[in-house]
Amino acid sequence: MTAPILLIDIGNTRIKWHMQTAHTAMSATNEPNSLSHHNADWLQHFTAKMSQSAAPSACYISNVASTELLNTVKNALHAIFPNIQIHNVLPQKQLGRFTLAYDEPLQMGSDRFAQLLGAQNLCAERDHLVISTGTATTVDGVLANGQHMGGMIAPSIHLMRTSLHQHTARLPLDGGVFATQTAPTNTTNALATGAHLSRIGAIIAFVDHYMPHTTQHWLICGGDAPNLALDLKHIAAQRNATLHIAPSLCLLGLWCVHQFRSQP
Secondary structure (H helix, E strand, O other): OOOOEEEEEEOOOEEEEEEEOOOOOOOOOOOOEEEEOOOOOHHHHHHHHHHOOOOOOEEEEEEOOOHHHHHHHHHHHHHHOOOOEEEEOOOOOEEOOEEOOOOOHHHOOHHHHHHHHHHHHHOOOOOEEEEEEOOEEEEEEEOOOOEEEEEEEEEOHHHHHHHHHHOOOOOOOOOOOOOOOOOOOOHHHHHHHHHHHHHHHHHHHHHHHHOOOOOOEEEEEOOOHHHHHHHHHHHHHHOOOEEEEOOOHHHHHHHHHHHHHOOO
């Protein structure tokens, strides 16, 4: 039996992982294993989960957190799986049919790069939009031929609320709802609505500025993907775009890296 490949996405808040075998198709829509590395006992839980798994032959890691955290994960893996080969995935200009538009590829987060590879795997024949809702909101456009058009980075709803709370005397950090029918008539709803509309508006502006004449496939990943999908559902339909949530998009991209490097 062929040993599985371990795929790990280390984000600013959470570690996500998946064991993938060569003989099964990988889905980007499945929820990956996940835990917060801000919890004091995260390493104990992570090593317990790994100890219950079949020994992988290799591991591909995307890391946008600290080098210290990355080394902690690597050391834990080597202790459990002494023969494992660990690969740090970093952005590069060209991989297969995908071409990154960034002037300096290493400026892009490895998770965002992997998400783009995963999206290209799913949408190779269509122009597509990749939207990530983590600590920041990122939006990238990719053409059907695999050419990355570029992207944008904006603050998440949480960062917007946090910034207003920290730099004003009376604006609360939490509370309020996104007013979808009538304009807000209180401060908490005004804050929640402003943050939501800012995020929606940034995404729409990106499409209208850079991809106005194409019908796209929109892929959303990240912790707030379900809420963002609700916000964008009708807007995507108006633009004849299809909309899908892909929680494991980064991990699928890491799997694509493994497949490409394993080619004879």
